[in-house]
Amino acid sequence: MNQTAQASAAPSVSAAPSAAGDPSVPGDPSAEGSAPAPSDGYAPGPTARTAFSTAAKTAAGAKTAAGSGAADPLRLALIVGSNREGRFAPVVAGWFLDRAGARDDFSVDVVDLADVELPTVLSGRPGAAVHAELAKVSPRLGDADAFVVLTPEYNHSFPAALKNLIDWHFTEWQAKPVGFLSYGGVSGGLRAVEQLRQVFAEMHAVTVRDTVSFANAWRQFDDEGRHRDPAAPEAAVTSMLDQLAWWGAALREAKSHRQYGG
Numbered sequence: 464m465n466q467t468a469q470a471s472a473a474p475s476v477s478a479a480p481s482a483a484g485d486p487s488v489p490g491d492p493s494a495e496g497s498a499p500a501p502s503d504g505y506a507p508g509p510t511a512r513t514a515f516s517t518a519a520k521t522a523a524g525a526k527t528a529a530g531s532g533a534a535d536p537l538r539l540a541l542i543v544g545s546n547r548e549g550r551f552a553p554v555v556a557g558w559f560l561d562r563a564g565a566r567d568d569f570s571v572d573v574v575d576l577a578d579v580e581l582p583t584v585l586s587g588r589p590g591a592a593v594h595a596e597l598a599k600v601s602p603r604l605g606d607a608d609a610f611v612v613l614t615p616e617y618n619h620s621f622p623a624a625l626k627n628l629i630d631w632h633f634t635e636w637q638a639k640p641v642g643f644l645s646y647g648g649v650s651g652g653l654r655a656v657e658q659l660r661q662v663f664a665e666m667h668a669v670t671v672r673d674t675v676s677f678a679n680a681w682r683q684f685d686d687e688g689r690h691r692d693p694a695a696p697e698a699a700v701t702s703m704l705d706q707l708a709w710w711g712a713a714l715r716e717a718k719s720h721r722q723y724g725g
C-alpha cells in the first residue's frame with residue numbers, strides 16, 4: 464500500500480519570511496479571536512495553486528526515486544495536515560517536495576489528509592469501512608523512518624484532521640524523528656508547531672529543532688508557486704532535513720539492534 468514517493472505535486476516554489484501582522488492582508492489573524500469562515504480570505508490564492516493531484520504526487524515520487532543515489536535512503540512521510548476546501552497547503556507541499564526530492568538521502572511518500580477520511584469517533588474495534596480507511600494510511604506511517612508534518616495554524620493550533628490522524632495511531636510514530644513545515648498568518652504556524660511537539664513527545668517521537676515556517680504564506684509565493692525570496696527558507700529546509708536525516712539514520716540503526724522499549 465506504500466505509495467512511496469510520491470512527492471510533489473504542487474508547483475515548485477520557495478520561501479522567505481515576510482512581515483507579520485499586516486492588517487491589510489485578507490484574513491490576517493491579527494484580528495484574533497474571531498473564527499473565520501473558510502471563505503473569509505484566510506487562504507487566498509487561485510484555485511489552480513491548491514490542486515494537489517494524486518497523479519502529480521506520483522510523478523514527483525517517481526522523480527524522487529529515480530534521483531536517489533543513496534543505497535538505503537530514509538523513508539520520509541510528508542503528512543499534509545490540511546484538508547480544508549480551497550487550502551493553501553499544496554503550494555507549500557510542492558515547494559518542500561521539490562527540495563526533499565532533490566536529495567538522495569530520502570525517498571518521500573505524501574500522506575495527504577485530503578485523501579483520508581478517518582472518523583473522529585475512535586474505536587478499538589473499527590468496522591470494515593474504517594479498516595479500509597486505515598489501510599490507506601497506517602502501513603505507510605508504519606513504514607516511514609521519519610516524518611515531516613506540514614501544518615497550517617487554525618486558531619493558534621493545528622487542524623483537527625491532523626490530530627485525528629495522530630490519535631488513530633501509536634506505534635507508527637514511536638522512536639522516529641519529526642520535522643515541521645508550517646504556515647499561516649502572523650505566526651507562520653509556529654504556535655501550531657509548538658503544540659505538536661507536545662503531542663509527538665507523548666507518541667515517543669523525537670521532534671527536530673529547526674523548522675521551516677511561512678508567515679502570511681500567501682504573500683510569499685507567486686502565482687506559479689515560486690517563492691519570492693528563497694534564500695532563507697532554502698537554508699531552513701536544509702537544516703531541518705539534515706537534522707531529520709541524522710536522527711532518522713541513528714534511530715533506524717538503533718532499532719535494527721534493539722527494539723524500542725517505550
Ligand SMILES: Cc1cc2nc3c(=O)[nH]c(=O)nc-3n(C[C@H](O)[C@H](O)[C@H](O)COP(=O)(O)O)c2cc1C
Pocket residue numbers: 490492495498499500501504505506507545546547549550551552553615616617618619620646647648649650651652680
Ligand atoms: C479557521 C481558521 C483559523 C485560523 N487561525 C489562524 C491563527 O490563529 N493564526 C494564524 O496565523 N493564521 C490563522 N489562520 C490562517 C491560516 O493559517 C491560513 O489561512 C492557512 O492558509 C490555512 O491553511 P490551509 O489553507 O492549507 O487550510 C486561520 C485560518 C482558518 C481557516
